Amino acid sequence: MTRSVRENEPMPEARTILILSFSPIATDARVLKQVRLAGEFGEVVTCGYGPRPDGVREHIRIPDGLSVFPLAPKLLVLRLGALALRRSPAVSWAASALRGRRFDAIIADDIEALPTALHVRSTAGVLADLHEFSPGQHSNDAGWMRWVRPVLLRIVRRSLPRAAAVTTVAPIIADEYSRLSGVDVGVVINATPFADLRPTPVGHPLRLVHSGVCLRNRRLELLIEAVALSGRAVELDLFLMPNDPGHLQELRDLAEAVPGVRVREPVPYGELVERLNDYDLGVFVLPPTTRNYEWALPNKLFDFVQARLGVLIGPTPQMAHYVEAHRLGVVTDDFTAESLARVISTVTDEEVAAFKQAAHAAAQELSAEVAVDGWRTRLARMLEGTR
Numbered sequence: 001m002t003r004s005v006r007e008n009e010p011m012p013e014a015r016t017i018l019i020l021s022f023s024p025i026a027t028d029a030r031v032l033k034q035v036r037l038a039g040e041f042g043e044v045v046t047c048g049y050g051p052r053p054d055g056v057r058e059h060i061r062i063p064d065g066l067s068v069f070p071l072a073p074k075l076l077v078l079r080l081g082a083l084a085l086r087r088s089p090a091v092s093w094a095a096s097a098l099r100g101r102r103f104d105a106i107i108a109d110d111i112e113a114l115p116t117a118l119h120v121r122s123t124a125g126v127l128a129d130l131h132e133f134s135p136g137q138h139s140n141d142a143g144w145m146r147w148v149r150p151v152l153l154r155i156v157r158r159s160l161p162r163a164a165a166v167t168t169v170a171p172i173i174a175d176e177y178s179r180l181s182g183v184d185v186g187v188v189i190n191a192t193p194f195a196d197l198r199p200t201p202v203g204h205p206l207r208l209v210h211s212g213v214c215l216r217n218r219r220l221e222l223l224i225e226a227v228a229l230s231g232r233a234v235e236l237d238l239f240l241m242p243n244d245p246g247h248l249q250e251l252r253d254l255a256e257a258v259p260g261v262r263v264r265e266p267v268p269y270g271e272l273v274e275r276l277n278d279y280d281l282g283v284f285v286l287p288p289t290t291r292n293y294e295w296a297l298p299n300k301l302f303d304f305v306q307a308r309l310g311v312l313i314g315p316t317p318q319m320a321h322y323v324e325a326h327r328l329g330v331v332t333d334d335f336t337a338e339s340l341a342r343v344i345s346t347v348t349d350e351e352v353a354a355f356k357q358a359a360h361a362a363a364q365e366l367s368a369e370v371a372v373d374g375w376r377t378r379l380a381r382m383l384e385g386t387r
Contacts, residue, residue, distance in 0.1 A: 015042025020117050021109035022068050022090055024050030034107050037372050047094055060097050066090040068112050081151030091116055105382050111152055114159050124382040125164030133173045136291025156180045165378040170297035170318045188374040190299035192306045194367035195273045199308040199356035202280055202349045209279040211239040212300055214248045217289045221254055222337045228258045229341035235260045239267050276307035280352050285314035287335040305366050310355025312343055326362040329355045
């Protein structure tokens with residue numbers, strides 16, 4: 001028999017889910033997927049930088065001038081890493097703003113948010129989503145490895161087992177977090193929302209594209225050098241964020257000397273996939289200068305798939321797995337401009353057309369709508385029985 005609600009009986013309050021991320025949430029593609037998903041279960045409260053994201057009940061905005069890193073050197077020298085993290089300006093501010101609040105569930109984004117999230121009262125606990133292997137983020141920096149890495153490893157070993165559920169972006173990273181913490185870590189790839197597009201005809205000249213951040217250790221000059229070495233008439237457009245203005249200008253200067261290469265202004269993420277659809281091949285050769293680059297499985301690979309492009313990548317294992325499994329493109333022999341140039345000069349129009357069709361065939365399976373089931377299942381399990 002169905003229980004009816006009496007006329008004056010109060011309706012049960014909606015669940016509230018907190019998403020804590022030390023990032024500008026309104027422009028953070030991965031966190032925005034969590035915002036949309038959490039909205040299926042209740043009302044969403046976000047705590048992070050920048051303006052209020054769409055679809056949330058409340059946004060607790062961390063002041064722009066406050067950051068998590070660097071941590072206080074004196075405390076790190078005294079081996080008081082946990083205290084150094086708690087006292088970092090952004091963490092301290094967020095902890096104060098959330099003190100006394102209670103939520104049905106919490107999603108904590110990345111390892112530095114987890115200790116704060118665990119100290120906020122919640123009925124169902126914390127889903128920790130780890131965007132990368134944080135202890136390997138700056139593995140090429142000796143000072144960072146000596147002083148900051150131990151702080152992050154301590155959180156992995158002591159705090160991760162206290163989370164109700166844990167996810168990360170790639171299988172190899174999940175395995176390493178599991179090894180260090182002893183907990184089961186799920187995988188939610190950085191997939192792009194499904195786009196209702198079709199492959200475009202192969203262009204003449206062949207149209208190559210790269211989009212993303214402009215950081216010196218990504219060695220983006222390799223892409224420009226490869227076009228120059230290939231001897232083939234191709235076009236390469238680079239849509240780059242101005243993360244490092246000096247390096248961006250260096251790339252512009254280098255591009256001016258190579259016919260067909262252009263450094264363009266970045267495209268808003270909501271418009272990016274449709275813009276990429278005009279090209280033939282997405283290109284990304286990422287030398288493994290850090291452990292995270294070695295293990296990378298970035299969203300741009302899935303942007304290329306939704307744009308129905310073929311893919312040219314270096315032999316980064318996690319990316320290569322998807323490219324080879326779905327026959328999306330070519331994996332170069334190594335991370336050099338010469339190796340990429342050989343592929344550019346020899347790939348045929350027929351192969352490029354087949355790669356684009358393969359992306360079209362894989363677009364549904366490799367979409368965000370499918371990937372977020374990993375969060376949906378865990379959040380539902382956490383919330384089961386909280387009412």
